[in-house]
Amino acid sequence: MxxxxxxxxxxxxxxxxxxxxxxxxxxxxxxxxxxxxxxxxxxxVKEIVEMVERLAGITSVSREYIKIILKITGVTFISEIASDIAKDCGYQAVANQVQIFGKLSVLVISFPVFTELISSIGKLLS
Incomplete structure (x- = not known):
């Protein structure tokens, strides 16, 4: 650090x-x-991925969900860095569009998790 x-x-x-x-x-x-x-x-990041994979092996969490979480984290970091660089260069509008695209990407990547969550809630209610 x-x-x-x-x-x-x-x-x-x-x-x-x-x-x-x-x-x-x-x-x-x-x-x-x-x-x-x-x-x-x-x-x-490599160390974090290895630790998360070890935790996934210990718990019953699917590796697909771990991949989704890591993808979301990567998209978040990259969009934040790109947005900050655009702001530093004086392009606030571009920075805002990068942030919006990052948020939409996170939403699209997380659809399988939401689908599984809704399916589990439906099973519990019936």
């Missing part, structure tokens, strides 16, 4: 410094910094 915090501060300071010289340099530094931080965090 300390490495990411320091890297974030360095990227911000560099982006601010270059933004006064040429604004596009500040934006590019910000995007590259975000990309490196995201790639660094992918190592942690």
């Amino acid at each position: 300390l490495v990411i915090g320091i890297m974030g501060i360095v990227v911000v300071l560099m982006a601010i410094q270059f933004k006064s010289i040429k604004p596009e340099y500040g934006i590019m530094i910000s995007v590259v910094g975000c990309t490196f931080i995201f790639l660094y965090s992918l190592v942690r």
Whole structure:
């Protein structure tokens, strides 16, 4: 965490410094910094996936549901990062559209879970 915090501060300071010289340099530094931080965090995602798979093996939760949860988490992170980059570049409308698309994607990905939930409720009520 300390490495990411320091890297974030360095990227911000560099982006601010270059933004006064040429604004596009500040934006590019910000995007590259975000990309490196995201790639660094992918190592942690692998650990999380392994832990979730172990938990799924212990419990009776279907692996399909675990896959859905991981997909939803990935879509959420990617849409949030893309939205934040668009906001930093001054494109608020694009950022909002990315967020809406991310939310709709989460809804579509989660349909199998909702279907199973409604089916289970129907079985309990009859």
